[in-house]
Amino acid sequence: MDDLTDTRLSGNAQEDLTERGYSRRQLARIAAVFSVGAVAASVGRPAWAAAGVPDPAPVVKTRIGANECWTGPLMPGQKAAAAIIADGNRYAPKDERGDFIKAVMAVENVPYDHVAPWPGSSDPLSRAVVSFCSPTRGLVTADPTFELAGRTATWLGAPVKAVPLKADYSHDVKAMLAANPNAGLYYICTPNNPTGTMTPLADIEWLVANKPKDAIVLIDEAYTHFADKAPVASYMAAAGKDVIVMRTFSKIFGMAGMRMGFIMARPDIIAKMMRYDGGMQSGALPLPSLACATASLTDASGIMARRKEMEEARGMTLAHLKKKGLTVLPTAVNMFMVDWKTKPAKDMQAAFMKEDVAIGRNWPIWPTVSRITVGSMEDMKNFTRAFDKISAA
Ligand SMILES: Cc1ncc(COP(=O)(O)O)c(C=O)c1O
Incomplete structure (x- = not known):
C-alpha cells in the first residue's frame, strides 16, 4: 500500500474520503469494512464472526x-418464499425487487425511488455512519440505545456523543443537538432498543428542522409493528427531508435469519450510501427473502x-x-x-x-x-x- 492508496477501495471512494479528512489509517479501516465478507469467506466463517463478534451462544431451550420473534415468517410469506425457489436459477425471474418496493409504496406511501431494500438493517445502519460521519462530522446517539451506530463511528474515528434518554425514556433531541451541533448523523431508535419506549414525531421533526445543514437524522423503526399506534416517520422521507427511515424484517416478521430490511430516503441520500459498491448489496437480494417480505408486509x-x-x-x-x-x-x-x-x-x-x-x-x-x-x-x-x-x- 503506498501513500493514500488502498487497492480494496475504488479511486472515487479514496478521493471522496481523503477530501473528507480521513487519514491513511482510517482509509484502511474503511476498506476493511467492505472486504470483511471476502475475508470471512476465505476462512469459512460468517462475516460477523471474522469481524470479531463471538460465535452465538449455544442453543438453549x-x-x-x-x-x-418466537416464531417463523407469516404464512403468506412462507408460501411465497417456497414457491419462488424453483425459479432460483434467475437473478430476477420477474422483477421481484420492484414488486417488493411497490409493496412498501402501498403501505408507507413513499415514491418508488425513495425505497432501497437491504439484507437486514445492520448494513444500512453502519453504512449510514460511514457515509455521513467523518473525523470532523461526528455521530450523536442515545444512552442506552442499540449500539451498532456508535461502534461503527468509533471504529472509523468519528467522534461519538451518547446522550442519556429523558425521564420518560424518549430521546432528548434538544440535548442531542447541543451535544454536537455539527454532527453528520443523529441516530434516533424509536421504539428504542433496549427500553421499548417511543420518541414523539414532534421531537424528531424539531431535530430535523434544527440540525446542521447536510446532517442526516437516521430513524430506526425496527420494532414499530410491535407497538400499538407507533409513530411512523416515512412521511418525512416522502417529503424529501434529510432523513433515513430504516426498517427490518428481523423482528415481528420473524425473518432474522432470512436477512431483509429496507430504508426510505431521498434518492440522493440513497445514492450516497451506494458510493462504495455501486448498489450491489441493495440490488441483488435472495429471492426467497424478497418474496417472503413482499407477501408479509401487506398481511395486516x-x-x-x-x-x-x-x-x-x-x-x-x-x-x-x-x-x-x-x-x-x-x-x-x-x-x-x-x-x-x-x-x-x-x-x-x-x-x-x-x-x-x-x-x-x-x-x-x-x-x-x-x-x-x-x-x-x-x-x-x-x-x-x-x-x-x-x-x-
Ligand atoms: C434497533 C435495531 N436496529 C437494527 C437492528 C439490526 O437488525 P437486522 O440487521 O437483523 O435487521 C437491530 C437488531 O437487533 C435492532 O435492534
Whole structure:
C-alpha cells in the first residue's frame, strides 16, 4: 500500500474520503469494512464472526435474549418464499425487487425511488455512519440505545456523543443537538432498543428542522409493528427531508435469519450510501427473502394477530414480576427492562442460563437492569418459572 492508496477501495471512494479528512489509517479501516465478507469467506466463517463478534451462544431451550420473534415468517410469506425457489436459477425471474418496493409504496406511501431494500438493517445502519460521519462530522446517539451506530463511528474515528434518554425514556433531541451541533448523523431508535419506549414525531421533526445543514437524522423503526399506534416517520422521507427511515424484517416478521430490511430516503441520500459498491448489496437480494417480505408486509391481519399474541405473553410476565416486587420500565414493544436492584444483571443472565433460559444483556449505564425479549407464552412461562426458582435459591 503506498501513500493514500488502498487497492480494496475504488479511486472515487479514496478521493471522496481523503477530501473528507480521513487519514491513511482510517482509509484502511474503511476498506476493511467492505472486504470483511471476502475475508470471512476465505476462512469459512460468517462475516460477523471474522469481524470479531463471538460465535452465538449455544442453543438453549428458551431464547429471549436477542429480540428475535418466537416464531417463523407469516404464512403468506412462507408460501411465497417456497414457491419462488424453483425459479432460483434467475437473478430476477420477474422483477421481484420492484414488486417488493411497490409493496412498501402501498403501505408507507413513499415514491418508488425513495425505497432501497437491504439484507437486514445492520448494513444500512453502519453504512449510514460511514457515509455521513467523518473525523470532523461526528455521530450523536442515545444512552442506552442499540449500539451498532456508535461502534461503527468509533471504529472509523468519528467522534461519538451518547446522550442519556429523558425521564420518560424518549430521546432528548434538544440535548442531542447541543451535544454536537455539527454532527453528520443523529441516530434516533424509536421504539428504542433496549427500553421499548417511543420518541414523539414532534421531537424528531424539531431535530430535523434544527440540525446542521447536510446532517442526516437516521430513524430506526425496527420494532414499530410491535407497538400499538407507533409513530411512523416515512412521511418525512416522502417529503424529501434529510432523513433515513430504516426498517427490518428481523423482528415481528420473524425473518432474522432470512436477512431483509429496507430504508426510505431521498434518492440522493440513497445514492450516497451506494458510493462504495455501486448498489450491489441493495440490488441483488435472495429471492426467497424478497418474496417472503413482499407477501408479509401487506398481511395486516397477520401482523396484528402477532402483536396481540406478544401483548398477552408480555402482560402475563409483567404481572408476575410486579407481584414479586420487581421494577419493570415502561415498554411499548416486545422487550422490557427489569431492574434486579441488588444483583448485577450479568450474574442474573448466568443464573437464567443455568435454567436453560437465555435472557438479554445489560447496558453499562444500568448495571443491574437486564433486557428481556418477549417470546411465546410458553417461553415466558419458562422465564417466570426460572425466575421463581432463582429467587427462591
Ligand atoms: C434497533 C435495531 N436496529 C437494527 C437492528 C439490526 O437488525 P437486522 O440487521 O437483523 O435487521 C437491530 C437488531 O437487533 C435492532 O435492534
